Amino acid sequence: MSVYDKLRDLKVTLATPDPPAAAFLPTVRTGNLLFVSGHIARKDGKPWTGKLGSDLTTEQGKEAARATAIDLMSTMQAALGDLKQIKRIVKLLVLVNSAPTFAEQHLVANGASELLQEVFGSPGAHARSAIGVAALPASACVEIEMIAETE
Amino acid sequence: MSVYDKLRDLKVTLATPDPPAAAFLPTVRTGNLLFVSGHIARKDGKPWTGKLGSDLTTEQGKEAARATAIDLMSTMQAALGDLKQIKRIVKLLVLVNSAPTFAEQHLVANGASELLQEVFGSPGAHARSAIGVAALPASACVEIEMIAETE
Amino acid sequence: MSVYDKLRDLKVTLATPDPPAAAFLPTVRTGNLLFVSGHIARKDGKPWTGKLGSDLTTEQGKEAARATAIDLMSTMQAALGDLKQIKRIVKLLVLVNSAPTFAEQHLVANGASELLQEVFGSPGAHARSAIGVAALPASACVEIEMIAETE
Numbered sequence: 001m002s003v004y005d006k007l008r009d010l011k012v013t014l015a016t017p018d019p020p021a022a023a024f025l026p027t028v029r030t031g032n033l034l035f036v037s038g039h040i041a042r043k044d045g046k047p048w049t050g051k052l053g054s055d056l057t058t059e060q061g062k063e064a065a066r067a068t069a070i071d072l073m074s075t076m077q078a079a080l081g082d083l084k085q086i087k088r089i090v091k092l093l094v095l096v097n098s099a100p101t102f103a104e105q106h107l108v109a110n111g112a113s114e115l116l117q118e119v120f121g122s123p124g125a126h127a128r129s130a131i132g133v134a135a136l137p138a139s140a141c142v143e144i145e146m147i148a149e150t151e
Numbered sequence: 152m153s154v155y156d157k158l159r160d161l162k163v164t165l166a167t168p169d170p171p172a173a174a175f176l177p178t179v180r181t182g183n184l185l186f187v188s189g190h191i192a193r194k195d196g197k198p199w200t201g202k203l204g205s206d207l208t209t210e211q212g213k214e215a216a217r218a219t220a221i222d223l224m225s226t227m228q229a230a231l232g233d234l235k236q237i238k239r240i241v242k243l244l245v246l247v248n249s250a251p252t253f254a255e256q257h258l259v260a261n262g263a264s265e266l267l268q269e270v271f272g273s274p275g276a277h278a279r280s281a282i283g284v285a286a287l288p289a290s291a292c293v294e295i296e297m298i299a300e301t302e
Numbered sequence: 303m304s305v306y307d308k309l310r311d312l313k314v315t316l317a318t319p320d321p322p323a324a325a326f327l328p329t330v331r332t333g334n335l336l337f338v339s340g341h342i343a344r345k346d347g348k349p350w351t352g353k354l355g356s357d358l359t360t361e362q363g364k365e366a367a368r369a370t371a372i373d374l375m376s377t378m379q380a381a382l383g384d385l386k387q388i389k390r391i392v393k394l395l396v397l398v399n400s401a402p403t404f405a406e407q408h409l410v411a412n413g414a415s416e417l418l419q420e421v422f423g424s425p426g427a428h429a430r431s432a433i434g435v436a437a438l439p440a441s442a443c444v445e446i447e448m449i450a451e452t453e
Contacts, residue, residue, distance in 0.1 A: 032181075033182075093296075100202070100286055102286050109173065127176055127177070127178055129188060130173070131286075131294060132285045134251075
């Protein structure tokens with residue numbers, strides 16, 4: 001089953017990504033590594049704001065991480081032309097806007113990790129760090145950066 | 152002196168790592184780079200909890216970082232079969248669960264950096280960032296991710 | 303126009319970097335990737351301290367990020383002998399010491415990103431993540447780590 005069959009199955013639609021809101025590129029490729037810039041979570045086209053542990057539940061954070069993974073895939077598709085160019089997902093850094101006592105960043109991050117594994121299968125499994133940060137651009141609740149290996 | 156002689160000398164025992172507590176892999180290898188997922192500090196098999204600058208001293212944080220480096224070596228050994236496959240340690244990202252005024256993340260991080268250099272000698276010296284984060288999974292005091300170069 | 307012409311034009315002087323203040327190397331090269339350690343912002347040779355959103359304005363943070371980019375270039379020059387060895391800037395991780403409500407980390411980070419693009423031109427454009435952290439070593443306001451591709 002191809003990546004695109006999987007996306008259709010999951011009713012996930014990839015969009016044309018907006019250009020970055022600041023002075024950087026969405027991706028840079030060096031050798032066969034694709035570095036994907038930190039993407040903040042978005043909902044209805046606007047930053048998905050809030051802090052885990054005060055404004056949002058773990059389940060909401062997980063949905064935000066899943067939405068961010070969809071945006072990361074849209075960005076990779078725009079960069080590479082075709083997601084079949086992805087040999088594997090290498091690593092995620094998942095940044096969760098956290099109140100000082102919130103301790104479930106790993107469960108929030110699963111929203112992205114599980115979707116990538118559903119879509120890419122075994123090559124979608126990856127190394128990862130999930131951490132709780134004091135604040136994020138535009139008060140977003142989640143930001144994710146990624147490294148992928150290309151063909 | 153081999154890595155294993157050094158570990159014996161230092162009375163450091165590598166254990167069989169537990170599987171990750173969430174939807175990710177402990178390591179991913181791409182080319183000759185090994186990306187090691189963020190490992191939280193553990194004590195007596197449980198998360199080593201607390202915040203630097205309020206609950207724990209810099210010295211305690213440094214011990215937690217050292218313990219985490221041991222777990223990172225255990226994970227690399229499990230992934231590669233033998234630590235002699237490590238050509239050099241490339242980079243650490245050391246995340247220190249910090250009260251807003253704590254400013255000694257670099258001294259905490261030395262607990263990991265110094266041990267890696269004792270064990271691996273000059274190829275154990277590495278690039279590094281040490282930062283203070285608002286919160287970590289399971290309320291851990293320290294989390295470390297690593298990139299190593301393999302033979 | 304060469305990198306050094308550009309630096310002269312901008313009246314930017316690269317200095318001999320101080321050795322790291324802790325147990326790590328300023329850079330590590332693996333294959334054609336140069337990993338540059340997290341550099342904290344400095345002003346008049348001392349840590350540029352303060353928290354965005356309480357002690358410093360976004361504009362001041364942007365200046366601090368620009369100053370840090372100069373130090374990163376100084377470090378790369380010391381490591382490689384000549385900045386012409388840089389094929390491109392691959393990725394920045396920009397850490398902004400942030401009060402919990404500060405939301406302009408991306409604008410702070412532009413201070414570094416814009417300078418790198420002025421100096422290196424199109425190969426200076428890079429992937430990036432900008433995040434708000436609870437605390438940084440020596441109470442610095444900004445810390446930046448970088449990956450560059452070398453010839």
